[in-house]
Amino acid sequence: MAVSALLAMTLAAQPASPVAQPSSPDPALDQSIAPDQPVAAEPAVLDAGHVDLGPRYVDDEWTLLIHDDAATPVWRDPDRTVLQVTAAALRAVPDDPTYGFLGVPAGTDVHVVPQVQHPGVVWVGWNTQDPRVMQTIDRGVTLELTDVDGPGEVVMYLQDGTFSEPQVLWRSTEPPGQPMWVEVNTHTHANWVFTAPGVYLIAVRASADLVGGERVSATRHLRFAVGDATSTDEALAAQPGEVAALPPAGSDDAASADDVGGTGPWPVIGLVVVAVVLAGALVVVVLRGRAVRRRVEQERAGS
Known part of the structure; x- marks a missing residue:
């Protein structure tokens, strides 16, 4: 049929x-x-x-x-x-x-x-x-x-x-x-x-x-x-x-929340914040390194 x-x-x-x-x-x-x-x-x-x-x-x-x-x-x-x-x-x-x-x-x-x-x-x-x-x-x-x-x-x-x-x-x-x-x-x-x-x-x-x-x-x-x-x-x-924002128990959306610690989006947000802070620190280190190199080059040229 x-x-x-x-x-x-x-x-x-x-x-x-x-x-x-x-x-x-x-x-x-x-x-x-x-x-x-x-x-x-x-x-x-x-x-x-x-x-x-x-x-x-x-x-x-x-x-x-x-x-x-x-x-x-x-x-x-x-x-x-x-x-x-x-x-x-x-x-x-x-x-x-x-x-x-x-x-x-x-x-x-x-x-x-x-x-x-x-x-x-x-x-x-x-x-x-x-x-x-x-x-x-x-x-x-x-x-x-x-x-x-x-x-x-x-x-x-x-x-x-x-x-x-x-x-x-x-x-x-x-x-x-x-x-x-x-x-x-x-x-x-x-x-x-x-x-x-x-x-x-x-x-x-x-x-x-x-x-x-x-x-x-x-x-x-x-x-x-x-x-x-x-x-x-x-x-x-x-x-x-x-x-509409409530996934049924056992669904893929509910499981994904459990996979990151069972506390919803906060662990993900925390990882993003850490990544931003590390990126900012890396920029500071690079800039400081460039400034040091310039001073050393200037001192060598003067001597």
């Missing part, structure tokens, strides 16, 4: 969506959310199973949370939740111009959170199914990609069936925004592609008009730890604007 066909089968779209209308909805997306589901207080690392980003009210404030559809479903705070994308998500980019929008050469291994559920890979989607949200919003929610911090690029796209054209929803190389309309009572999944391992903070804004005429909006960061060597602790502690 061709690599492109294999990838297309792995990433084939199934869910019904306001952005794309596939021909065969996935029964796995049929769900309802109880109004009394709690918000978990403890930090969590989710490396498998079904999760959704969705708007919800917390203490009467509009916000974005992560719905963890575990055996006992809960909502989770994105600042205290890491979505771990392990080696089980690795896929080779197919040798097919259809996937040129990914921006990486064919055959390159990338981490893919697929549109359909795959064993051992966290399954990330979004929903507008919280009961109070459905009662108060006017028609739907606008989701926007406002920022991406990370060592590589992020692309999210839909694909309706094996042979249909991919529909790009978000791409980190594009300007912030890229609004996506989501009808009320929608539950959708898409393909998330990460071009390099490491920590990613993906800022998402959810805005809506309420039936009472009010406009609400909230922006939260999804925390991804991509790759088996990437520290989930670093992902949990990361702050926007900082994560």
